[in-house]
Amino acid sequence: QKEVEQDPGPLSVPEGAIVSLNCTYSNSAFQYFMWYRQYSRKGPELLMYTYSSGNKEDGRFTAQVDKSSKYISLFIRDSQPSDSATYLCAMVPAGNTGKLIFGQGTTLQVKP
Amino acid sequence: GAVVSQHPSWVICKSGTSVKIECRSLDFQATTMFWYRQFPKQSLMLMATSNEGSKATYEQGVEKDKFLINHASLTLSTLTVTSAHPEDSSFYICSAWGSGQGTGSYTFGSGTRLTVV
Numbered sequence: 001q002k003e004v005e006q007d008p009g010p011l012s013v014p015e016g017a018i019v020s021l022n023c024t025y026s027n028s029a030f031q032y033f034m035w036y037r038q039y040s041r042k043g044p045e046l047l048m049y050t051y052s053s054g055n056k057e058d059g060r061f062t063a064q065v066d067k068s069s070k071y072i073s074l075f076i077r078d079s080q081p082s083d084s085a086t087y088l089c090a091m092v093p094a095g096n097t098g099k100l101i102f103g104q105g106t107t108l109q110v111k112p
Numbered sequence: 113g114a115v116v117s118q119h120p121s122w123v124i125c126k127s128g129t130s131v132k133i134e135c136r137s138l139d140f141q142a143t144t145m146f147w148y149r150q151f152p153k154q155s156l157m158l159m160a161t162s163n164e165g166s167k168a169t170y171e172q173g174v175e176k177d178k179f180l181i182n183h184a185s186l187t188l189s190t191l192t193v194t195s196a197h198p199e200d201s202s203f204y205i206c207s208a209w210g211s212g213q214g215t216g217s218y219t220f221g222s223g224t225r226l227t228v229v
Contacts, residue, residue, distance in 0.1 A: 043222045044205070105155050
């Protein structure tokens, strides 16, 4: 079993839709949770990071963490064609400034 | 914000030759550099972790003699693919974590697409 599971998609939605992206994990030591966006042939770009359970909002993006269920989500409101990319969740254990553990990535396509 | 400059963005080389990829942190000191490899439609696979002035730590299955990593300064790390073969063709990405940055601020380079012919 992978430490972090993420549905690879692809996910196709119409412009303006609300998008929900999810990851589950098995390691209860994970404390820091991140979402990255990666456009084709580019490096990942940090979108959101959260610590512990709860919600965090930034513009059209909301990150949600449920540690009891070992489940994290990223919501995108009013999706735009420019949001079309691969979204990667990543996690780090508490007190560890070491390697990120990535999910497989979900490919999102927002159609005009 | 923090920026990591990665060069070249793409390179084509002949089988048997070596290729060097550079990552520079432009506005912070990168105490730790991570090197990843990514195949099409797959996630990032960590190859090695290097701390400035120390030998790199390689992940299981990664040949340290083939993928040479140098992190001699706080702003520069290099990955050299030695005696490259077609199976080394991939997308290589660096990520830096440095002083002054908290967790969640891993900064990625823009990636290098290597094609070995």
